[in-house]
Amino acid sequence: METLPAAAAGTVLEDLPEDALLAILALLAPPDAAAAACACRRLAAAASSPSLPLALALRLGLPPPRPLLPGGPDSPDPAAAARLLRSLYRLRRLLGLWRRLPSSGNSGYRSSSPSSSLAAFEWAPRGTLAASLLAPSSRGLAVAKSPFMTLSIDESGETVAAMGDVPVCVNFVGNNHIVVEATEASGDDEDEAMEGGSPPEVMYMHFANRRSPGAGRKRRSKQGRRRGRVMEAEHFVRITDAEPTEARPLQGLWKVLPLHTEIAPLLSHMVGSLAFSLEWFIVMIHYYSYHHGVLAE
Amino acid sequence: MAAATDDAGDSNEMIRVVSSDGEHFEMPEAAANLSLVLRHMIEDDCADAAGIPLAVVAAKPLAKIVDYCTKHAAKSSGLTIEEAEELKRFDAEFIEVDTDMLYDLLVAADFMGVEGLSKLAVQRTADLIKGKTPEQNRETFGIVNDFTPEEEEEICKENEWAFQITKPPSRLC
Numbered sequence: 431m432e433t434l435p436a437a438a439a440g441t442v443l444e445d446l447p448e449d450a451l452l453a454i455l456a457l458l459a460p461p462d463a464a465a466a467a468c469a470c471r472r473l474a475a476a477a478s479s480p481s482l483p484l485a486l487a488l489r490l491g492l493p494p495p496r497p498l499l500p501g502g503p504d505s506p507d508p509a510a511a512a513r514l515l516r517s518l519y520r521l522r523r524l525l526g527l528w529r530r531l532p533s534s535g536n537s538g539y540r541s542s543s544p545s546s547s548l549a550a551f552e553w554a555p556r557g558t559l560a561a562s563l564l565a566p567s568s569r570g571l572a573v574a575k576s577p578f579m580t581l582s583i584d585e586s587g588e589t590v591a592a593m594g595d596v597p598v599c600v601n602f603v604g605n606n607h608i609v610v611e612a613t614e615a616s617g618d619d620e621d622e623a624m625e626g627g628s629p630p631e632v633m634y635m636h637f638a639n640r641r642s643p644g645a646g647r648k649r650r651s652k653q654g655r656r657r658g659r660v661m662e663a664e665h666f667v668r669i670t671d672a673e674p675t676e677a678r679p680l681q682g683l684w685k686v687l688p689l690h691t692e693i694a695p696l697l698s699h700m701v702g703s704l705a706f707s708l709e710w711f712i713v714m715i716h717y718y719s720y721h722h723g724v725l726a727e
Numbered sequence: 728m729a730a731a732t733d734d735a736g737d738s739n740e741m742i743r744v745v746s747s748d749g750e751h752f753e754m755p756e757a758a759a760n761l762s763l764v765l766r767h768m769i770e771d772d773c774a775d776a777a778g779i780p781l782a783v784v785a786a787k788p789l790a791k792i793v794d795y796c797t798k799h800a801a802k803s804s805g806l807t808i809e810e811a812e813e814l815k816r817f818d819a820e821f822i823e824v825d826t827d828m829l830y831d832l833l834v835a836a837d838f839m840g841v842e843g844l845s846k847l848a849v850q851r852t853a854d855l856i857k858g859k860t861p862e863q864n865r866e867t868f869g870i871v872n873d874f875t876p877e878e879e880e881e882i883c884k885e886n887e888w889a890f891q892i893t894k895p896p897s898r899l900c
Contacts, residue, residue: 442830442868442869442870443826443830443852443868443869443870444870445830446830446833446834447834447837449837450833450834450837450845450849453845453849454849454852454853454856457849457850457853458853458856458857459857460888460889460890461889461890462853462856462857462858462859463889464886464889464890465856465859465860465861465864465890466856466861466864467882467886468861468879468882468883468886469861469864469865469868469870469872470865470870470871470872470873470874471873471874471878473870474874474882477886478885516888
């Protein structure tokens with residue numbers, strides 16, 4: 431009873447139980463977790479532990495990802511765990527509201543109506559991330575939500591995305607810009623497609639269409655064509671101030687009622703806000719209150 | 728030690744606990760119930776006048792934990808917005824401790840199964856790590872760099888992908 435086991439000896443961060451270290455790392459953004467991992471061996475081991483993706487999934491409120499489910503006696507493959515961790519970070523980065531940039535041409539794919547320029551990425555059941563297009567409904571404050579894309583994590587720990595039955599890939603261009611394109615299920619071998627030779631029409635597609643900065647998108651175009659229609663890359667930018675904060679409780683995303691669409695440009699002019707369509711209006715300053723009902727439905 | 732208020736729970740019985748260094752503390756049963764370990768001991772009738780011994784929790788962190796549990800048990804249900812904000816302020820002040828106490832709280836909260844306190848201490852530690860370089864983390868937490876130069880180079884290379892990711896907005900973390 432006279433000894434002070436932990437306190438007197440001076441506990442240090444690396445002496446903490448692994449559970450606690452994992453819980454701490456799961457709260458951190460990748461650069462911070464990486465900086466912690468580079469501090470000492472103990473933290474490096476925790477950061478590369480196959481249990482970290484599980485800790486992160488639990489923190490995100492997701493069910494245990496399939497690659498980590500206790501299906502067999504073998505411990506999870508560390509490389510799969512690392513892929514899984516990246517996928518979880520990736521899905522987490524997509525959460526929120528995104529604005530679709532106007533297409534450079536007439537894509538003809540899905541709805542190209544200007545009213546569906548807003549996409550919401552939210553967690554859905556079974557650990558998937560669902561993207562829906564939001565459109566102002568003509569009925570009062572209601573907002574129509576149409577499924578757009580689903581993202582999940584496959585057995586190998588990779589992110590897989592699909593628009594209906596068409597596999598797509600979602601690439602980040604910086605943190606606030608994503609490009610959605612048709613792809614094959616295996617996303618990492620597009621460079622092989624570059625060398626594999628492609629029909630001229632595919633080559634033409636590659637240069638004619640606006641693409642993300644990455645190289646080797648031909649196979650995706652081909653895939654898009656194979657499905658019977660050409661899918662043009664869709665560009666989205668993040669809406670960074672779509673939620674009220676304590677300092678700016680009134681900022682947010684507003685729906686302009688159908689009868690008053692003409693005031694959007696006027697408001698935009700008056701308060702310096704970003705209005706990206708006549709139907710949606712983002713208030714970047716705190717003069718106008720945020721209407722919670724807008725996105726609740 | 729914070730005093731329990733009348734709405735602390737149905738039972739006004741006080742539970743005694745003994746730290747690893749032999750100090751005695753008392754808290755209302757509702758407060759003790761916030762700890763999974765203490766709750767099980769109470770349910771098993773192990774809470775007697777001599778107090779429940781907590782072999783790995785020293786007096787200093789235990790005093791803080793008793794404080795935390797008493798405050799939270801008194802405000803456990805039907806919180807008004809003001810009360811919720813007050814509890815938030817209490818938590819923010821409560822966790823403003825040095826890293827030694829923070830580790831002790833992390834270990835003790837984990838051992839005693841006080842979920843709210845575990846979360847608070849984990850969040851505080853993560854907040855202290857945020858935005859720091861590996862060297863700054865070593866300074867803040869008194870970590871000794873035990874990598875060989877080769878290992879350090881390797882681990883930095885392994886984590887390169889993460890450094891290239893721009894940080895998401897803070898509310899997503």
